[in-house]
Amino acid sequence: MATFKVPYVPTNSSSWGPPAPESSSNDGGQKAESEGGPKSRFAQLPYAPFGRSDRLGRCADFTTQSFARTGDATAGYFRNARSRNQNQDANKNLEFQYKVDAEEAKEFQLVDSSKAYGPGSGPGGPAGGAGGKRFVPQARQRANAMRLRQLNARRNDAQQGGNVGRYSQPQRTRWTRPGRGGRGGRGGRGGRFGRGGWRDRVDRQASVSVRPDWRRVEDIDLSKLSKGTSPLSNLLDNSPPKGVEDLEWCGFLDQYNDQYDKVSTRTPAPLKRVETKEFYPVTTTDDPVIEKLAIEGKGTVFATDAILAHLMTCPRSVYPWDIVVEKLPNGALYFDKRDASQFDYLTVHETSNTPPTPVRDSSKEEELMNSPERLSLEATMINQNFSQQILRNSKFRTKFDNPNPFWDEDDNDGMEPASVAYRYRKFDLGDGINLVARCELHGLTKNLKKADTSKIVTNISANKKKKKGASNPLDVPDGDQYMTAYALNEFDPSYVSGAAARTGATVSWRDKIDNQTGAVLAQELKNNAFKLAKWTAQSLLAGAFQMKIGFVSRSSPKNAYDHVVLSTQTYRPTDFAAQITLNQGTMWGIMRLFIKLLADQPEGKYVIMRDPNKAIVRIFGVPVGTFEEDSDGSDEEEEVEGDDDGEEEKE
Numbered sequence: 001m002a003t004f005k006v007p008y009v010p011t012n013s014s015s016w017g018p019p020a021p022e023s024s025s026n027d028g029g030q031k032a033e034s035e036g037g038p039k040s041r042f043a044q045l046p047y048a049p050f051g052r053s054d055r056l057g058r059c060a061d062f063t064t065q066s067f068a069r070t071g072d073a074t075a076g077y078f079r080n081a082r083s084r085n086q087n088q089d090a091n092k093n094l095e096f097q098y099k100v101d102a103e104e105a106k107e108f109q110l111v112d113s114s115k116a117y118g119p120g121s122g123p124g125g126p127a128g129g130a131g132g133k134r135f136v137p138q139a140r141q142r143a144n145a146m147r148l149r150q151l152n153a154r155r156n157d158a159q160q161g162g163n164v165g166r167y168s169q170p171q172r173t174r175w176t177r178p179g180r181g182g183r184g185g186r187g188g189r190g191g192r193f194g195r196g197g198w199r200d201r202v203d204r205q206a207s208v209s210v211r212p213d214w215r216r217v218e219d220i221d222l223s224k225l226s227k228g229t230s231p232l233s234n235l236l237d238n239s240p241p242k243g244v245e246d247l248e249w250c251g252f253l254d255q256y257n258d259q260y261d262k263v264s265t266r267t268p269a270p271l272k273r274v275e276t277k278e279f280y281p282v283t284t285t286d287d288p289v290i291e292k293l294a295i296e297g298k299g300t301v302f303a304t305d306a307i308l309a310h311l312m313t314c315p316r317s318v319y320p321w322d323i324v325v326e327k328l329p330n331g332a333l334y335f336d337k338r339d340a341s342q343f344d345y346l347t348v349h350e351t352s353n354t355p356p357t358p359v360r361d362s363s364k365e366e367e368l369m370n371s372p373e374r375l376s377l378e379a380t381m382i383n384q385n386f387s388q389q390i391l392r393n394s395k396f397r398t399k400f401d402n403p404n405p406f407w408d409e410d411d412n413d414g415m416e417p418a419s420v421a422y423r424y425r426k427f428d429l430g431d432g433i434n435l436v437a438r439c440e441l442h443g444l445t446k447n448l449k450k451a452d453t454s455k456i457v458t459n460i461s462a463n464k465k466k467k468k469g470a471s472n473p474l475d476v477p478d479g480d481q482y483m484t485a486y487a488l489n490e491f492d493p494s495y496v497s498g499a500a501a502r503t504g505a506t507v508s509w510r511d512k513i514d515n516q517t518g519a520v521l522a523q524e525l526k527n528n529a530f531k532l533a534k535w536t537a538q539s540l541l542a543g544a545f546q547m548k549i550g551f552v553s554r555s556s557p558k559n560a561y562d563h564v565v566l567s568t569q570t571y572r573p574t575d576f577a578a579q580i581t582l583n584q585g586t587m588w589g590i591m592r593l594f595i596k597l598l599a600d601q602p603e604g605k606y607v608i609m610r611d612p613n614k615a616i617v618r619i620f621g622v623p624v625g626t627f628e629e630d631s632d633g634s635d636e637e638e639e640v641e642g643d644d645d646g647e648e649e650k651e
Contacts, residue, residue: 204612207320207341215621217606218597222315222615225590237592238585241427244543247298247436248289248424251404251417255396256443256483256548260568265510268564271552274388277418280406281306281344283336285326287438289405289424294332299426299436301595303335306344308437309537311335311594312587314610314617316530318350322609324627329603333595338627346383348375352527354493369560370491378560379489384418386487386550387442390568391419398444419443421482423542429588433595439542442485481545484573486535488524489563490553509553513567520551521569525580533582539573540584547571 012019224230263269283304284290290302307323314321321343324336337343349355359371368374397419404417420440427435490509507516507523525532539547549569555562577584597619598606607620 204320206609206612207322208338208607208609210620211622211626213623214607217601217619217621220593220617220619222617225593226315226586232593232597235593235596236586236589237430238583238589239430240584240588241435242430243428245426245428246423247293247426248402248422249400250289250402250422250424251420252397252399253421253441253444253482254391254394254398254419256445257390257392258446260390260550260565261570263565263568264514265566266514268566269389270555271382271385271563271565272389274385274418276415277384277388278407278415279384279418279420280404282406283339284334284438285336287405289402289422290436290438293424293436299434300331301333301335301433301435303435303437305437305439305538305541306534307335307337308435308541308591309534310343311608312537312590313530313533313582314590315615316351316533317610318355318530319347320610320612322607325598325606325608327598327601327603327606331599331603333598342376344380345376346379347528347531348372348379348489348491349493349527350531351529352493356491356493366558369558374560375491379487382489382552382563383487386552386565387485388418389565390485390548390550391443425541425543429592429595433592435591435595437541440484440538441482441542441544443483443548445481445483445546482543483546483548484535484539484542484544485548485550487550487552488528490551492557509551509566513551517567517569529580533580536573536577536580536582537587540577540587544573547573547576 010019218232220232221230225232225236260269284302284307287304293299294302310317310321311323322338322341323343324338326334326336328334356370356372356375359367369378400421404420405422407417420442423439423441425437425439427437429435492506492508494506507519509520513520535547535549547570549571550565551567551569552563552565554560555564594608601621605622605624605626607622607626608617609620610617
């Protein structure tokens with residue numbers, strides 16, 4: 001008779017499943033390993049809890065989440081519920097999950113295996129039969145490539161243990177493809193492939209590094225400040241100055257050459273290099289006239305028109321910047337710029353959707369000339385040369401009471417100062433605040449006593465008649481018409497080597513500036529909003545009657561040294577400010593805000609700087625000797641070199 005042998009089953013009184021190897025092997029020696037003991041058959045066997053309500057996952061899932069497009073609302077609900085259940089069960093039974101080799105996973109990429117149709121072929125084309133849906137093959141290929149990149153990115157994030165949701169994608173900035181979607185585009189409201197593209201965001205560096213010994217005073221959110229939702233909005237006083245007074249006039253002015261009003265694309269004027277003119281971008285504390293006015297007690301706040309205009313229009317800025325403020329024991333404030341800063345250099349396409357990108361480790365001249373640094377230098381040189389070229393010779397010169405305070409006759413080396421008049425003005429802002437500013441004028445225009453010659457359409461509010469008794473202290477009195485001159489330089493992003501040309505992204509000046517000056521100006525207001533607003537604020541502070549803006553372009557896109565003047569337009573600063581929605585009350589309100597914040601602080605040195613990647617202006621309290629180490633070190637080196645030379649001569 002056959003007998004059934006009961007196998008050995010060890011007991012586990014502490015938990016479910018087989019006991020630990022130590023307890024089973026020491027079980028009184030009832031069973032040896034040769035007889036099929038637990039250590040030889042069940043040792044180190046992982047145990048997984050289970051239940052009848054458990055959900056079975058997919059046998060192969062490369063994307064973790066389903067992003068299939070469907071019009072069924074219930075399908076989207078169940079897809080989200082399924083994703084939630086997967087996330088809850090993701091960390092269960094890890095021992096039984098398939099382990100992917102990391103080296104093998106790096107070589108695996110999803111590729112596009114769809115058939116590429118040529119022009120005029122494929123479904124929906126002329127050769128594909130009637131009734132097909134029309135589509136653009138290139139757009140479909142781009143969409144497939146973007147979808148595959150997203151799938152590969154999610155798969156890599158899942159293997160690395162990161163979040164595989166939509167927010168785990170690289171941080172990017174969106175630009176709208178012209179003519180392909182968007183409400184105002186040529187392609188209507190936008191379709192499946194007309195939603196625009198993506199490009200990598202450029203993280204900028206701060207203009208000056210924040211040191212550990214700096215003390216943060218205040219953070220100003222520019223977006224909230226412009227909307228009136230900032231906690232500092234109650235400190236804004238948008239009233240105009242109570243009075244304006246001219247304190248000093250220095251320098252001279254030349255007469256404007258009316259022939260430049262007739263310049264066009266058919267008869268352009270070559271831009272000449274003014275090599276015998278000297279420009280003086282002197283800061284506030286180095287100005288001897290401001291020092292004399294401060295000793296006389298003419299004001300409590302001192303600055304230049306460039307610094308004031310920069311702060312007044314800072315909500316439109318994009319690039320980082322910084323301004324140094326010194327507060328004396330008597331409460332006087334001096335707004336300065338650093339010696340090593342890029343404050344005096346003009347920016348190009350700062351507020352554009354496609355700003356110039358930095359070029360690193362490139363030896364190609366075409367790429368280097370279109371870098372932000374080289375474009376800034378080119379724009380600054382164009383602006384200086386244009387402001388002097390449009391003036392007549394010295395026979396039509398008007399000299400003021402005092403000469404140029406920065407020009408030394410003994411050390412001129414054949415140079416002469418540029419045609420600039422320094423107008424020192426005092427603005428009474430109320431509450432005991434007297435702002436003394438050095439303003440610049442670039443020329444004189446004939447007093448023809450005619451209406452505004454502006455080519456742009458002004459707002460309705462600008463055309464309204466002034467009420468009786470209302471006065472604007474910045475209005476220019478009857479008499480000589482002072483003017484300022486600035487130059488815009490044309491830059492097309494397609495100039496950059498390797499950049500994809502996008503039709504309709506830019507307006508060619510040579511094609512539009514003669515007949516459609518408004519279209520060219522609208523494009524520049526979009527790409528250089530901060531620069532134009534700053535120029536307008538400087539013209540208003542200086543009391544200029546006209547503002548001449550020249551449109552300068554390269555003779556060849558690959559030549560950054562030869563330029564031509566295509567057009568010269570004349571605008572009234574007050575009307576132009578209304579056109580670009582630059583409110584003079586807001587300008588003075590922002591300036592009063594900075595003055596009040598610094599007036600409550602103790603004496604010392606402060607830095608006003610813009611965050612490189614956020615629309616936030618921060619005020620720091622810094623040690624007194626900050627930013628003076630480099631200049632002192634250079635002076636000491638020069639003294640040591642001079643001593644060495646003297647010793648050699650004695651020997």
